[in-house]
Amino acid sequence: MDIELSPEDLAFRDEVRAFLAENLPQDVIDGAAASPTVFVEPDIGQKWNAILNAKGWLGYQWPVEAGGTGWSPVQRYIFEKECALAGAPNLTVLGLKLVAPVIYTFGTPDQKATYLPRILSGEDYWCQGFSEPGSGSDLASLQTRATLSADGSHYVVNGSKIWTTHAHWANRMFTLVRTNPDVKKQAGISFLLIDMNQPGVSVRPILTMAGDHEVNQVFLEDVKVPVQDRVGEEGDGWKLAKFLLENERGGSCHAPKLGYDLEQVEKIAAGQSDGHGGMLADDRDWKRRVAKARLGVLSLEMIELKILSEIAKGRPPGPQTSLCKLLASNLRQEVDLLALDALGPAGLQLESIRPLYGDNAPAPVHGKDAQVAAARYLNSRAWTIFGGTNEVQSSIIAKTVLGL
CATH class of the missing domain: 2.40.110.10 (Butyryl-CoA Dehydrogenase, subunit A, domain 2)
Known part of the structure; x- marks a missing residue:
């Protein structure tokens, strides 16, 4: 697998970076950073969706005939990674990445003509x-x-x-x-x-x-x-559900977002005392935990790139997507636990008012990172349950990947 970007891919990356720098609103970045939930709230998500739709980039995973960009798997990966590094919110996955591929793959002409444009426009949520x-x-x-x-x-x-x-x-x-x-x-x-x-x-x-x-x-x-x-x-529902779940588990690249969030944790640690006259970021045990998480993120990224390589060859993502789901779930929880541990007692606050962004947001105690940490940690416990539990993913891997 060649993971070096071609000159054309590098030019595309620069185009995406320039677009994000000019068009990603700061209030959207701030809102995403202050949202503890897995799915971004509609006021943030739909605002960002509309900007991407105006550019023609919202259906970045869709084929051209469905109203999408027709981008290659490498271009989709570059786009997701650059969005993660820029602090952009997740897109509205349920319409764009789950039901839309089912509709444009298995739907009737009328279903495609009716629903796909409405997903892009935001008329249907x-x-x-x-x-x-x-x-x-x-x-x-x-x-x-x-x-x-x-x-x-x-x-x-x-x-x-x-x-x-x-x-x-x-x-x-x-x-x-x-x-x-x-x-x-x-x-x-x-x-x-x-x-x-x-x-x-x-x-x-x-x-x-x-x-x-x-x-x-x-x-x-x-x-x-x-x-x-x-x-x-x-009677086709089970077949369509398996297709959809493969897209859910392997249709996105989790590693870039996890890597971005881990970098934010390291920035927090650099400003936190270890309680012994030094900084938490220099503590040996802390560095070991961060390094383990970093290696996990890099490993996940290689697996995701391998799946993209297979898709680029016209092959389905297959059961390896369960491995991505399993690793991403565990890493998500570990990164959120690291953030909570880095903040110490300041991270234990659990604000009951929502949302934690905007003009009416409650005032944070010890900063926004601390305000969102406990809620994000608690919400991320669901990662090992939704989209198929860790136990389900392990069984799929054992049977279909390892042949056990």
Whole structure:
């Protein structure tokens, strides 16, 4: 695998850097730095999305025929890395990186023409309805039922979804439902696109340990979904879900953001006393912990680049994406723990007011880094659960990568 950038790639990197320097607003950078949650709040995310959309760069992972940039995997990696280094917020992943590839790969011409432009414009804000009470890691056991109407024009959906990120902001939900209970459980699942602004849909907030409202439970009571809003054939849901989850686990590069955040931790440590007349950054045990995390980030980056190399050759990302998800989850938690440890008692504050950015944000005690540290640490505990638990990823790796 050749990881040296070509002259063309270096020129592209310089173009991205120049664009970010001129167009990434400081309030967006500050808002992202003060957000403890995994998913950036819509006011920040949609503002940045609109800037990228005006440039034509928002669909940077999409093919040209879907309205995207058609960039190579290397260009996508360069873009994500430069955005991370500039302090840009994460993009609205649920629409751009999860449901959009399903729609432009498996959707009908009408579905592509309807939904893809609305994702780019921000008219549609999506949430994901996969997990259910009792059907989290065992997704195939889901019970939400979709029954076809007598005239075959629509489904009637009943059930509930849980841990539904940003459902309180979303006007659309892509979801898995059981359309046939009489076959093998994986074979009886279909993939539907649901209008959230209709009778029968209700959203109940779930507050995280940090006090953030990021996830919800969604209740579906006799909700009508037109048949034309089913993606793929009836019973294709499991196939589409696997495709989507491979994109979720390996469709982004986590290493650049982790590396950026680790650098911020090292800056914090450089200004913190070790309690013995020196600086924390010079403490031997601290340096060992940072070095271990740094090596983990570099290792993850090599794996992500290897996957990009395979994609560039026209091969699917495959089960190696589970390795990326596993490593990224553990490293995310370790970096956030390092930040908390570096700040000491000042990092233990847990502000209950949200958001922690903007004119109405509460005044920080010992700085913004300290104000967000505990909330970010608590929120990152979910990394080893969402998108497939560490145990699930380990099983996938054991079976499909190691052949055990």
